[in-house]
Amino acid sequence: MTDEDLAARSAAGDEPAFTALIRRLKEPAYRFARLHTGDPDEAYDVVQEAFVSAWKNLARYDPSRRFSTWLFQITLNKCRDRARRRKVRQFFYHARDLDHAANRADTGMPDPEEQLGTGQQAARLEAEIGALPEGLRSAFVLAAVEQHSQQETAAILGISPKSVEMRVYRARKHLQARLENPDA
Template sequence: MTGPEDLQARAAAGDSRAFSQLMQGSKARLYRFVRRYVGDADEAYDLVQEAYAAAWLAIRRYDPARPFEAWLYRIAINKCRDWSRRRRVRRWLLSAGDLTTPEAMAVADGARDAGEALATAQALARLGQAIAALPPPLKEPLILTAIEERSQAETALMLGISVKTVETRVARARRRLADTLAGLEATD
């Protein structure tokens, strides 16, 4: 039986089977994290694939003394940040165009039909949108600790920040979410 340290060392040496085993053991958690980060299932799937591809290409730089999952999450977080930047640029470019053209009008807005969604589903959707709208320095530690149930120490390692910074950012994220959700309820 091979232990996780042996598997990590073999993967770091370029063993594709060991890397595949590490990937299988982490893919569900990584997908959930990325899905919550970007708010879109299809985009999350693509980003997870990009993260694994980037991890494999950089596997020789992986230090087996560090947890594989922390290293992998750093890569995935960077992929999510890149995705967010690209999305902002696309939004800006689209806003500069004529949105009254037939092509622009044919694009679905992705909004939920209020008639078919239950109140709880709407509340969850608002929460998901509020989380997705948080800036990355607040969103990342919040998702990792509150949703993924990672410890603050593990989150700090994944994000490359101190435990105290994780604690502070999570508290700020929760305050911002509470304010955002209270503002949304006031307008409903």
């Protein structure tokens, strides 16, 4: 069954169909949220919120569109909501977000994802992706990391496919420059 078939069944009240959607899309949604938020725990919370919101709003899903596109739009909105709340807290408390600081504390245990591949290089790349301006980061993560088409990425972000192409190009150039010259 396609995601869209499962979404239609879910909208009719079939909870196992929605569970199947969650199983299919939780990893790509998590990777997207992780790269967008820069924090594994926050990304996990964002994905949970996105799936809860999707379940509650299945009646508003347009079956003529891909379900994954709709879900990624919800996930992106949840990431943006959390970023806004964090900025408000920082403004009022004049300090780094306590949740963020606690998550960044040195626990002495390496992050399992950083143990994969080249570890430090992967962590540095992730940090550089997280430091991209929001518009570039979203387009880059969706198109280059999650490998959505330009059309799908454009639909998720509400921009033109040409804008996606330009943002991904600019993100790659920015990342290349930062990785080649980290002190710049």
